[in-house]
Amino acid sequence: MKARKIVDEMDSYVPGRSQDEIAQDFNLKKEDIIKLGSNENPWGPSPKAMEAIKEEIKSINRYPESQLKELVHEMAKYAGVKDSQVIVGGDGADEVIDVLAKTFIDEGDEFIVPLPSYMYYEYLLQQYGAKPVYARWDLEKNELDVDSIFEAISDKTKMIFLCSPNNPTGTLIEKEVLADIASKNPEVLIIIDEAYFEYSEVTNKDLINEFGNVFIIRTMSKVLGLAGMRIGYGLACEEIIEYMHRIKPVFSLTRLSFVAALNTFRDTEYIEESIQKGIESRQYLYDEVSKIEGLNPFPSKSNFILIRIKDTGFTASELTFELMKRGIIVRDCTSFKGLDDYWIRISICTLEEDKKFIEILKEVLN
Structure with missing residues (x-):
C-alpha cells in the first residue's frame, strides 16, 4: 500500500528519549535515571x-x-x-x-x-x-x-x-x-x-x-x-x-x-511553587554550567538551557551518549534545524538532581 506523497517524503519527528528506553539500553535502574531532556515538571503533578x-x-x-x-x-x-x-x-x-x-x-x-x-x-x-x-x-x-x-x-x-x-x-x-x-x-x-x-x-x-x-x-x-x-x-x-x-x-x-x-x-499554591522552584533550578544550572570550561550556556527565560559544547571536543551525540551511560538524559539538539552538531539542551530538575548532574557532567568532560 503506497502512502500519500507527502507522508512518503516526511521525516519522523524525533522526541526526547524516555527513562524506560535508557534503563533498558544501558542496564540501569529507572529510578536512578535523571531526566533533563524533555522540559517537564520534575516535582510531579498537583x-x-x-x-x-x-x-x-x-x-x-x-x-x-x-x-x-x-x-x-x-x-x-x-x-x-x-x-x-x-x-x-x-x-x-x-x-x-x-x-x-x-x-x-x-x-x-x-x-x-x-x-x-x-x-x-x-x-x-x-x-x-x-x-x-x-x-x-x-x-x-x-x-x-x-x-x-x-x-x-x-x-x-x-x-x-x-x-x-x-x-x-x-x-x-x-x-x-x-x-x-x-x-x-x-x-x-x-x-x-x-x-x-x-x-x-x-x-x-x-x-x-x-x-x-x-x-x-x-x-x-x-x-x-x-x-x-x-x-x-x-x-x-x-x-x-x-x-x-x-x-x-x-x-x-x-x-x-x-x-x-x-x-x-x-491549586494556585501548587502552581506558584512550581514556578518558583523551576526558576531556582534554572538559575542554579545556568550558574554552575557557566563555571565549566568549554561550555557556553544561553541565558534562558524558560525551564531549559541551550548549551554550545563545541569547545569541549565532544559532539552532541558523543556527550549525550556518555551522559546516558551514567544515567543522565539530556537533549541532543542535532535534530533541530538551524543548529549544528555541537548543541545540547538541559531542562530543570530538583536541586538534588541538578547537583548530581553537574558532578557527572564534570566527570565526563574531565
Missing part, C-alpha cells in the same frame, strides 16, 4: 489533580464532557481572557496546532518558522500540504532576526510561528515586535507559542484583543505538571475559536484529563 483522578476512575465507562465549559472557564480565568476566547485541546498543544492547520491551511499555503525552533509545527502542517519557509534566530545575539521574518513573507504565507520563550534557545520575543508583525500582516495568522510563559513571567495574551490575527498556544505539560495527561489550550478572538470548534474532535479530552486539568488550575 496533589489535588491526583486525588481528583482517583475519584473519577469509577466513571471512565462514560463518555467525557464535550463542551468542557467548566474547564474553559478555569482556563480563561487563569489566562485573564473571556471564556469565548479559549479552545481546549487533547494530546497537548499538538492537537491545538493540528486543529489550526485543519481550519486554516489549504494545500500550497506557506508558513514561516524561524530556525532553530520547535520542529513539530513543521511536522504537523506539512501533512496538510503546506510548505515551510525558514526565517532565523540570530544565535550570536540570542534573539529573533526580525528582518528575516519580513523577508520570508509572500502572498502564499498563511501562518507565522513564533515561540516565546523560544525552544530551544530560551529567548523571549518583545511584545512590540510581535505586535508589529501582526499589524503589518493582517491576513496572516501570527501564532505565538507560550508553552513556557510561566517561567518567563511574561505573556502576550493582551494581543488577542488588539489583533484578530493573533493566536496563542499554551500547554499544561510544563509548569502545570500534566505532560502525561496531554492537555493544551489556545487563546484568540471569538471568530477564530468558533471556526476551530467546527473542526475540533468532540471527545478529545478524557474524563481523567478533564478533572486533572480542572483541579490543577484551582
Whole structure:
C-alpha cells in the first residue's frame, strides 16, 4: 500500500528519549535515571489533580464532557481572557496546532518558522500540504532576526510561528515586535507559542484583543505538571475559536484529563511553587554550567538551557551518549534545524538532581 506523497517524503519527528528506553539500553535502574531532556515538571503533578483522578476512575465507562465549559472557564480565568476566547485541546498543544492547520491551511499555503525552533509545527502542517519557509534566530545575539521574518513573507504565507520563550534557545520575543508583525500582516495568522510563559513571567495574551490575527498556544505539560495527561489550550478572538470548534474532535479530552486539568488550575499554591522552584533550578544550572570550561550556556527565560559544547571536543551525540551511560538524559539538539552538531539542551530538575548532574557532567568532560 503506497502512502500519500507527502507522508512518503516526511521525516519522523524525533522526541526526547524516555527513562524506560535508557534503563533498558544501558542496564540501569529507572529510578536512578535523571531526566533533563524533555522540559517537564520534575516535582510531579498537583496533589489535588491526583486525588481528583482517583475519584473519577469509577466513571471512565462514560463518555467525557464535550463542551468542557467548566474547564474553559478555569482556563480563561487563569489566562485573564473571556471564556469565548479559549479552545481546549487533547494530546497537548499538538492537537491545538493540528486543529489550526485543519481550519486554516489549504494545500500550497506557506508558513514561516524561524530556525532553530520547535520542529513539530513543521511536522504537523506539512501533512496538510503546506510548505515551510525558514526565517532565523540570530544565535550570536540570542534573539529573533526580525528582518528575516519580513523577508520570508509572500502572498502564499498563511501562518507565522513564533515561540516565546523560544525552544530551544530560551529567548523571549518583545511584545512590540510581535505586535508589529501582526499589524503589518493582517491576513496572516501570527501564532505565538507560550508553552513556557510561566517561567518567563511574561505573556502576550493582551494581543488577542488588539489583533484578530493573533493566536496563542499554551500547554499544561510544563509548569502545570500534566505532560502525561496531554492537555493544551489556545487563546484568540471569538471568530477564530468558533471556526476551530467546527473542526475540533468532540471527545478529545478524557474524563481523567478533564478533572486533572480542572483541579490543577484551582491549586494556585501548587502552581506558584512550581514556578518558583523551576526558576531556582534554572538559575542554579545556568550558574554552575557557566563555571565549566568549554561550555557556553544561553541565558534562558524558560525551564531549559541551550548549551554550545563545541569547545569541549565532544559532539552532541558523543556527550549525550556518555551522559546516558551514567544515567543522565539530556537533549541532543542535532535534530533541530538551524543548529549544528555541537548543541545540547538541559531542562530543570530538583536541586538534588541538578547537583548530581553537574558532578557527572564534570566527570565526563574531565
